[in-house]
Amino acid sequence: MAQSSRELIRSLVRPVFLPSILFSIGENALIPMIPAGAERLGADLATASVIAGLIMLGTLFADIPAAKLLARIGERRGMMLAAFSGAIGLTLTGIATNIYVMALGVFLVGACAAIFALARHTFIAEQVPYEYRARALSLLGGMFRAGGFFGPLVTAGLIAIGDLHLVYWVVLALFAVTGFTVLTTKKDSTSHESGQIRQSTWHITKREWRKLSTLGVASALLAIVRTARIVGLPLWALYLKVDPGTAALFIGIAAGLDLALFYTSGQVMDRWGRRVAAVPTMFLLGISMFMIPLTHDAFGILYVGLFMSLANGLGSGIIMTLGADLAPADARGEFLAAFRLIIDSATATTAPLLSVATATIGLGFGFMGIGVISLIGAWLMWQHIPKYVPHQRKKAL
Numbered sequence: 001m002a003q004s005s006r007e008l009i010r011s012l013v014r015p016v017f018l019p020s021i022l023f024s025i026g027e028n029a030l031i032p033m034i035p036a037g038a039e040r041l042g043a044d045l046a047t048a049s050v051i052a053g054l055i056m057l058g059t060l061f062a063d064i065p066a067a068k069l070l071a072r073i074g075e076r077r078g079m080m081l082a083a084f085s086g087a088i089g090l091t092l093t094g095i096a097t098n099i100y101v102m103a104l105g106v107f108l109v110g111a112c113a114a115i116f117a118l119a120r121h122t123f124i125a126e127q128v129p130y131e132y133r134a135r136a137l138s139l140l141g142g143m144f145r146a147g148g149f150f151g152p153l154v155t156a157g158l159i160a161i162g163d164l165h166l167v168y169w170v171v172l173a174l175f176a177v178t179g180f181t182v183l184t185t186k187k188d189s190t191s192h193e194s195g196q197i198r199q200s201t202w203h204i205t206k207r208e209w210r211k212l213s214t215l216g217v218a219s220a221l222l223a224i225v226r227t228a229r230i231v232g233l234p235l236w237a238l239y240l241k242v243d244p245g246t247a248a249l250f251i252g253i254a255a256g257l258d259l260a261l262f263y264t265s266g267q268v269m270d271r272w273g274r275r276v277a278a279v280p281t282m283f284l285l286g287i288s289m290f291m292i293p294l295t296h297d298a299f300g301i302l303y304v305g306l307f308m309s310l311a312n313g314l315g316s317g318i319i320m321t322l323g324a325d326l327a328p329a330d331a332r333g334e335f336l337a338a339f340r341l342i343i344d345s346a347t348a349t350t351a352p353l354l355s356v357a358t359a360t361i362g363l364g365f366g367f368m369g370i371g372v373i374s375l376i377g378a379w380l381m382w383q384h385i386p387k388y389v390p391h392q393r394k395k396a397l
Contacts, residue, residue: 008132009139011129015185016120017081019178023086024147026174027109029154030090031055034106034393040164041099046159051103056348058110059117066115067201067337075123076187083115089173093136094168113215118340119233122333125324129268133324134277138266140315145259145316149252204334211326214384216339219319220346221377222278225285228370229308229351232292233301235354242261242298250298250367254305259311269321278381279320281315286374293364319343322385 038048070078089112092105120140128136151363158167158308205212269277288308295304299325323343327335357366 005230008128009136010071012124012128012136015076015182016123017019017139019181020120020140020143021146021179022181022395023083023113024144024176024334025151025154026086026090026147026171026178027113028147028151029158029167029174030109030151032152033164034093036164037093037096037168037227038102042103043098043099047099051099051106053348054106055101055110055113056344058107058112059114060113060344060348061107062114063118063341064201064337066118067333069115070119070122070225070333073246074187075119075126076182076185078119079182080179082112082119082176083182083187084273085277086116087132087175087179090168090172090175091197094165094172114340114344118333118337121320121323121336121340123338124320125327125332132323134274134317135263135266137320137324138262138269141265141317141320142259142262145255145262150253191325198329199334201334201337204331205338206330208326208328208338210333211339212342214380215322216342218278218282218377218380218384219322219339220316221373221380222282222285222319223343223346224350224353225282225370225374225377226288226312227347228289228354228367229285229312231351232354232367232370233305233308235358236292237298237301237361240296240298240301242301246298246301247301250302251305253302254309255294257306258309258313258316262316265314265316265318266321269318273316273385273387274321274325275381275385275387277315278318279378279387281311281318282374282378282381284311284314286378288370289313289367289371289374292367332365366368 011152031052034052035048038051039045043051066078069081073081086109089105089108092108093102094105096102096105121137124133124140135276154170155167189317199207233251234247237244237251265277286307288311291304291307323336323339324372326339354363354366354370354392357363357369
């Protein structure tokens, strides 16, 4: 008997969604702490920025090797390994007496984040049928958003009641609980593939280059625009000399709207196709980028932030969904590793792009450039996402 959508989503709570939100809260609680921790160890502002960037460098470094690792040990063991190894990285970061040990710990956490992300992405791509996949991945995207929303709040609360090191130990505990949560779940059905001889990620990248060079690039452009939104609004608030507390409050309100919309996107994609969510998201995000330079005060930032959140919420989970749809059945992990490397590389280059734009043509023109990138991405999505073919109707959630 076919599994209902509700039963299927419920079956993913313990092996995927719960560990994901725990890991995401921990990671996002750590990120604001890294520059301050490096500064306490004697790093200047530039060095502290470099150390903070090591978490993304670790992710980029591990994106490709993660596929080979998961092919050997399976997704469930990969998530456990990432969580427990991340706890080791947190320990190094917390007990570091110099910036080199701290840098190693931060790099290890970033690498573990890549392994964990690929494992859960591959798991859902393998286990969830196409007609429910977008909803499952939108829920997974919601776990990321929840982590991004609650993680910094956890950090702020812990700093208010204790020492900075308390944050490290709480995050370590979150990673450890994540590992034990996965440990207590049943073995996944794809674990029998462990040890099989499979094609290399490089071979799969060459074989699937058309997908990666079209929708892979379009997804990377969306990643750039989303990162510019996260990085850019605080920068523009700083440029307008808006009070930091007010700016943080208004940006937080906008983030709350984004979080509230995450599941709607999955329902839209599963019922009416991926294009219906992807194209409006990229088009409206592009329009919002053109709006940023037109704002002149805190309320302008709030209104644009809410518009951005509405646009972004329409496409919650779209990048992961497209990756899962495109991944070939005989090499899902290898394909998704290459796909995620493209996305993570685009994410990592966004802040430097805005920095260069600010130093040369001005931040406002930089946002306009990001807007053009988003419109190009919308066109690529429209051109290359396959037209929706209705599947047999099943009972809705």
